[in-house]
Amino acid sequence: MIEVVGYLHAAVIVSNLDRAIEFYSHTLKLKRVDRLLNYPGAWYQIGDFQIHLIEDVNYQNDRVDLTKSTRNPHIALEIQDLDVAKQQLLLANCVVKMSSSGRPALFTQDPDGNAIELTCLLPSP
Incomplete structure (x- = not known):
């Protein structure tokens, strides 16, 4: 096993x-x-x-579309402050989609469209 x-x-x-x-x-x-x-x-x-x-210079990620769903292959990272993360991502012109589950999490994408979940497990300060 x-x-x-x-x-x-x-x-x-x-x-x-x-x-x-x-x-x-x-x-x-x-x-x-x-x-x-x-x-x-x-x-x-x-x-x-x-x-x-x-x-991989030929890589094309056309599977992830955060505007339709947050149910995509992704990496999940824990963060300290959801509001700060959201503002930083928006300032960097990144796609931001809040979790539809109501939990303190958001989804974004790297420049190649790879989805990243940022979750705050502790209450925001």
């Missing part, structure tokens, strides 16, 4: 690494860490978890 004991990373395909780095580093303010692989990409550390950006 396979016994899963933890999680390591999620790989996200992007078509333009520089544009993705701008989003993940500056809009989401994630901590970029060193990587020792010989193909284009970037890694980000969040606690014990990593997001691995992998560049």
